[in-house]
Amino acid sequence: MADALLKIEHLRKSYDGNVVLKNINLKVNKGEVIVIIGPSGCGKSTLLRCINGLEPIQGGTIKLDKEIIDSTSKSITKLRQRIGMVFQSYDLFPHKTVLQNIILAPTLVQKRDKKEVIAEAEQLLDRVGLLDKKDSYPRQLSGGQKQRVAIVRALCMHPEVMLFDEVTAALDPEMVREVLDTMLELARQGSTMLIVTHEMAFAQAVSDRVIFLDNGDIVEEGTPDEFFNHPKTERAQKFLHTFEFEHIK
């Protein structure tokens, strides 16, 4: 635990006086998969955005290795290269093809050799089953395909941590699976991941640890088995109950 990859201490975040995150303490080890769940508006997405320096914070520290993540500092672009992020909204660049989307940042930001990046991008696309779409434009893809490309785009930067912000929330049900499978595959390979999701079955299958966030606080933390089968707090129990249905026949 001493050499956690990502270390969040006393994180406080507020928008115009509204406190969104109260006092978040979280350590993420290398190779760990953490799922963050909680009711909407509890601050899950904000937490991910703070980790990527997309939001200024009002207190506490976020460290990647030993470096402090500060959204206003010059080093933020360097740090963001080490953190991959996939959003809920389809965020591929609409004016670039699938391949161009993927190689843009590695060649422009990391100044890597274009040929080498293309080779890697094609290999990654092949793994998610989308190599034949490499010259398509985002609007020619389905939602699930777009999200898989977005994952590949983030991966191609060789991030040390991957952040997933409700990546399946906007998808049609039949497309959710293909995206979740891709993420499971990543987890299996030992990637360090922070996942915000509403897919409870997936959360249980993929995570090493579950964080339950409510009202800007970490209310409960534990293994998936502990959390889903024996939730300790009343709030967690109530929340999990909302996903269950009584048999009416």
Added chain:
Amino acid sequence: MQALGLDVLFKGSNFLRLLEGLWKALGISLIAVALSIVLGILFGIVMTVRNPVVKAVCRVYLEIVRIMPQMVLLFLVFFGTTRVFGWNLNAEAASVIVFTFWGTAEMGDLVRGAVTGVPKHQYESAFALGMTKAQAYLTVIIPLAIRQLIPQSMNLITRMIKTTSLVMMIGVVEVLKVSQQIIEANRMSSPNAVFGLYLTVFILYFVACWPFSLLAKRLERKWSN
């Protein structure tokens, strides 16, 4: 031919003079358009800055351009600079300055609208990939904004071409002025020439502006698949 007075068109060098007039109008407007696009993109980006002072300055500039008739601007630049600074701008240069001054403001406002119209998550995914603000603007935001911009800026360009007829006020003989000269010179002999000439000028403006809407259509089609 006779009824429309089109025979007047082919008297002497009349038609050639019309074409020269068109060339002059296009020369002035296209130089101004090119400068306006470059400066307008920069101005548009400056307008998206949240600094209140910058905002106010941009607003004032934009309002001046909107309120001032282009005529007044032409007089100010052509005659005013001579009175105040003793500069002796030639009429064409004064015209280019005025049209650029106007075009930059209008183009800038279009760019501002287009840039702020680019969805927020496009900025964020660019930043999330480690891009600096400049990299994000150059590779993502501006290219996306330009795509939104094309139809409106084509409209601005054709308006600029047509408004060049004002430069006759400071002595530049452009296509509309040439047509008036021809109409007047033949007032007695072919009073109907007025119809034929305005028809010709209409066609010439159309021919000059048509390529821009064609280009716009092609780009739109290219970017939509």
Added chain:
Amino acid sequence: MKKSVFVKVLAILTAAVLLLASFAGCASNENTASESKASDASQTDSSASNVVYRTLDEIKSSGKIKIGVFSDKNPFGYVDENGEYQGYDVYFANRLVKDLGVEVEFVSTEAASRVEFLETGKVDVVLANFTVTDERAEKVDFALPYMNVALGVVSPDSRVIKSLDELKADDEVIVITGTTAETYLTEKYPNIKLQKYDTYANAKTALENGQAAAWANDNTEVIAYALQNKGYTVGIPELGSKDTIAPAVSKGNKTLLDWINSEIEALGKENFFHADYEATLAGTYGKDYEEKLVVEGGKVE
């Protein structure tokens, strides 16, 4: 972060504006290179004392004079089908240029910009059917006149109106709104009923349909109308205050003004303006009005 990009953008913008300014500067240098050489010596204080014009000697040594003329007011100043300037004003301008021994650059001017062109020295002389008025004389210097203008009244041959007193109580007179004729009749003859039209074409139709007894306008206009339309006569060729047309130079340009005046006087000896009339205006107005319109030698009778 944000600031540095902003500063960069501003820097580029400033650079671009400077570039534009220098481009404009270049253009102006090019334009004035030839004449500024000649005038630099005497005009070093030009911005201070606001001397915008070029003296006679400066024009002569530059080898070129700029004359503002109309390019679409046939038959006073217009451009023919070969692109050559023609007309009563231009005929005179060409003579001035010849006697001065320089080249000419005609600048196409509009009625609304004639004064500005002189006030900023962008032309040396204006010869654009320029009516002498007190208001204009405060801003530019008029030379001796070379033509008369007045109002005229045209009426059908069946009942030619020779004097406004002949009009009966229910007779109406056509005017075009915004013209000198409208102002004059409203002020001096408030009892005459006016029929007002916005365009020349509408006024013409009204007269031809017999809707009014007469039509009042600039005398050159009604004279031309009567000559082109059979059955109409200009019963009153001169009405109201007689105005004159004269060349104008920038305020204070005494050397040029004096030279033009002496030129007009000298030309009177050879009946130059009569020749000018016959060459340019006779086709439109006929020979009958020659004496009424032409001012010879700068002397108005």
